[in-house]
Amino acid sequence: MGSCDLSLLTPLVFFSLLLASHHVQVHSAIGVNWGTVSFHKLRPSTVVDLLKANKITRVKLFDANPDALRALMGSGIQVMIGIPNEMLSTFNSDLFVRQNISRFIGKGGADIRYVAVGNEPFLTSYGGQFQNYVVPAMLNLQQSLLRSNLASYVKLVVPCNADAYQSNVPSQGMFRPELTQIMTQLVSFLDSNASPFLVNIYPFLSLYGNSDFPQDYAFFEGTSHPVLDGPNTYYNAFDGNFDTLVAALTKLGYAQMPIVIGEIGWPTDGAVGANLTAARVFNQGLINHLLSNKGTPLRPGSPPADIYLFGLLDEGAKSTLPGNFERHWGIFSFDGQAKYRLNLGLGNRGLKNAKNVQYLPSRWCVAHPSRDMTQVADHFTRACSEADCTTLNDGGSCSQLGEKDNISYAFNSYYQLQMQNEKSCDFDGLGMVTFLDPSVGDCRFLVGVTDKHLSSSAKSMARWSIYHICIGVVVWALTA
Template identity: 90%
Template sequence: MGSGVALFTLSFLLAAHHAHSAIGVNWGTLSFHKLRPSTVVDLLKANKITKVKLFDSNPDALRALMGTGIQVMISIPNELLSTFSSDLFVQQNLSRFMGKGGADIRYVAVGNEPFLTSYGGAYQNYVVPAMVNLQQSLVKANLASYVKLVVPCNADAYESNVPSQGTFRPELTQIMTQLVSFLNSNGSPFVVNIYPFLSLYQNSDFPQDFAFFEGSSHPVLDGPNVYYNAFDGNFDTLVSALAKIGYGQMSIVIGEIGWPTDGAVGANLTAARVFNQGLINHLLSNKGTPLRPGSPPMDVYLFGLLDEGAKSTLPGNFERHWGIFSFDGQAKYRLNLGLGNRGLKNAENVQYLPSRWCVAHPEKDMTQVTDHLRLACSQADCTTLNDGGSCSQLGEKDNISYAFNSYYQLQMQNEKSCDFDGLGMVTFLDPSVGDCRFLVGVTDKSSSASELMARWDIYHICIGLVVWALTRCYIL
């Protein structure tokens, strides 16, 4: 699930039982409008984020994290597991960034959900050999005692009708036993991604209230244990599966969990806030689960930090809308992370493109617009226009404007990108409607350069408008 560059953790102490837990947030970078790494790091620091996971080993992100004290997890993408050189990887992605004043790299994720059913076993045989080789390279670099290896797994790695009967999928039993033995011997946790939203999205019979943390009219009875939410049930299914291969006390980290805000029925701001706040409150209560009372997961990482408008929509349009912040680092809803702040703090000093938008020309016939819409939405993000999206209730002309503007901002407001054979025009009036936001892109250019470019572009647009107005007057 979580593709992108990074995942962050907000640390807090749970006093009861002296348990230490952390709330995490994935930071993905599959976006058309990327914030500068320094801006994102400032956002993390403002929200007291103390841990970060990169879904690769992005050097710009690592440089921005140097000297911050933020703990880092880097990753090796699945497609590299069969070919990467472990010695070279350690040298290029660990050693050169670590040390005094460097990045505090604590974990390397070997793949991401490599045992996912839909992969058909394509990566399955590469995981353990890659870990063994990487561990040897860590030993040679004198990093093995500090940097730990993990393998984020999808919850489909295990199965059961009730939590106490949880087992790993039969075809995974042998490799999971090898993997967990390796993790245990090196002091690493088992990392799993759990998504109650997907259970609800994929199964119309799934009780909606069971996906949240406010109690359920459809609890699951499992002997003496009663489960009132999907998270506890899923977690304990994993606990049972681990116990059946001899590791019932294995430390568990939730690598990804969250709720999208757009792109599907049930994906909205209210549901996302209720789910994420409920999860955080559940963890802060230190109740744990029926099979692990008083022992919440070691760490839990919310998915995700920022929206990712360039992600694949194959699983669903909601894939681009998991962020607790929008693509530009602005909080979408109120969320108390248990860190003393009652709400999220927005990113500061974000460098936006000029405040202008591309819209459908009000006086032009749009009967020939289809090919232009197809072009715009094939390259930019139009997922909010689909059923369940925040812009799905727009009229036809506004739909066209939204698509035009998405493409225009993607093209960094290039004047020609708003032409569409004369069907588009630039406006300085925000065309946003209700909850449907017509975005303005961001730039990584300096503020002074952006202002100079904006003035020059505005000059050209104004000249164009004057010429158009004079032409209209002459015709009249």
């Protein structure tokens, strides 16, 4: 589901919706996606303090997590909550509004501005299983918001993947034929209720999935492979993708509909091309591009209304089915520490780290230096089926380790997941605890945080998603 590093002294200003009136534009800000599919979770209050320290005033959640919403109360941060696709066919809209909006919103409460109905429900890979539920769910939810006197403040949106539209050149953009009817209904609803079109754009995935995709076209520093489209020339994938959507909306009669970027970013690990340098160059280039207020060829001088970087924190328990990079999208590591210098254009010249993070003691589990490791394969697989070993794979920050260090990394990941339980470093005598940090170069051997809360169901999901990569990992990791 991407060198500038300039000192940006002017606050990031570009057009947005004034939610209380129809299509009025005001100043806006960059937001972030706050995902929580992690083994090592920070306290929600710590995350909110991190957002405030970095002057981030927009946050997008993928559900209506009550702990997150309670932490956001009184923060002044505008919030988008989400309804998972699986809920669309059965959820009770009145109950949802009462439980997830009404009880949190109001003076001194959480500033809930958007509800995301589904998450990329029209994705091609879903085979249409969710798309017929989207509009009915929106209509029911809108009625519930009206009954609660919240419809003028809380707006409904549908996060769409960029595969909802298609074209060889941006000006010919159109929605997929099988989506034309539902998109016409959706866009009409959005327009009549002063809601923007929400789209997720990922140049990294275009590069990752297509060996012929020009690498420099994914970034914002110019390209040797520009896309020519009549009188317009496109020098980066973002502008081309954005204008393809503009053209598709225009064909439906909504040329001026505000567009919000719900997700965009670049991962830092887990694949070739996913690294700290590329992520910094992409994200800083994106911010600088928006700050310039140039817009795009089809919308000159009018950048997206809002933009939500993906993501805030790494999520080490996410499924790796799309790729091992899925766990490494954060601009901060799992513990709220900035991965690279990034000026968000919000007043700070660089990212500020999370404060008062409660770590476990500074100790690690490693492979015992004097033990024979010929029988370690089962232990290695077990460790990686429970914990996260994605950085060991090709292109990862730990992919150049030797055999013993591969084993140590797996042992330590499991040990930290088990909150440094002494028995969890035994591995039939093959592991040992050390007080010397075994990190090597950019390969970080983590120390867990004490704020970990992971339900048994979430842990089971994570275990399933991790296991499928470990069979492949163990084969080469022990022969490196």
